Amino acid sequence: MTMSSATLTSRLFEPARLGALHLPNRLVMAPLTRNRASADGVPEPIMATYYAQRASAGLIIAEATTPNAVGQTYPDIPAIYRDAHVAGWRRVTGAVRAAGGTMFLQLQHGGRIGHPETTGLTPIAPSPVAFPDPIHTPGGPRPGVVPREMTIEEIRSTADDFAAAARRAIDAGFEGVEVHGGNGYLIHQFLSDTTNHRTDAYGGPVAGRIRFAVEVVEAVADAIGPERVGLRIAPGVTANAMREHDIERVYPALVEALADKGLAYLHVVFADPGQPLFHRIRGDWPAVLIANPALPWPTPMPADGGRYAGERLLAAGADLVSLGRAFLANPDLVERFRRGAPLNPVRSEYWYGGGELGYTDYPVLAGPAVRTGTSAGA
């Protein structure tokens, strides 16, 4: 896309409502795991710098954060189940708020994506189906282990842990939370028939496999109010060895089960609006729909950061567009899009762990901000 007056007046720069919140534009920073918390899950001060640099996003969804010890996926990811975690996150949300930003926190339980060498615990999952690939641990990559099948009691207590984590997230200054139902982690493992072989009420037919997702979302909504809760899903995404055979039945059923709960949003990965599931979900979902234009994964980041694909999804009915790598590499992404300026290339070697390099050192454009459209000063 070339710079033109159309570029400057894109719908991306229109304000939007999200629950009770007013967002200055429709660009959402997608959650991005960066492994820069302390070994016990406390957000480090550098994370406040990183997120504050990106505060011009209409909404930031902070990286996957574990609601309990056994749910931890990888080393140095943040947590939100102890007071020290809350205190660390408070520094981050304070810095983002001071910079004018709005922030949700993504809650992620890894299920079978976890390792005793990281947590000291055997991972738990819907069924004892091992993750087939190596998992990153503090000592390096290790073969996935067979997870222990969750008891009904553990299923309930895990939903309670999500709810407690959501309360703590609000206490830490977030505007809301996003429940991570995608990318092969615990909730996704319940949705898929390849990882869920249960014969009780949480497995089997579609109604059984969506039950855990629905109960987690309900527990979180009861804890902090549905208008502060989003759900991320990734129908058909094969990340983390996920395989699904019936996405055309599972996801419409899940969307239908949650449609009348008054939630803030649904966040979905879509290749493009030509996907039949896009129209189905858009039609059935009454609240805000955030579209993340990336499939199949992994694909290299497009030169425009995903903007063109995002504009197409907006035109087809999405309300907000989330971008991951473009925000990772461009703290001033909104301004760059406004100006039609080129983007910084993303340096993937610094994605997972390390310090400032490839984290807080991406350059911003020089010169005064361009103010356009209705978003000026909002």
Ligand SMILES: Cc1cc2nc3c(=O)[nH]c(=O)nc-3n(C[C@H](O)[C@H](O)[C@H](O)COP(=O)(O)O)c2cc1C
């Ligand atoms: C470094 C990195 C970390 C990611 N971490 C998360 C995460 O914590 N939670 C999540 O839901 N998705 C995560 N994703 C997926 C992104 O949110 C997004 O869906 C993906 O990057 C595709 O969007 P993009 O093309 O705009 O980057 C991650 C992606 C990358 C590149």
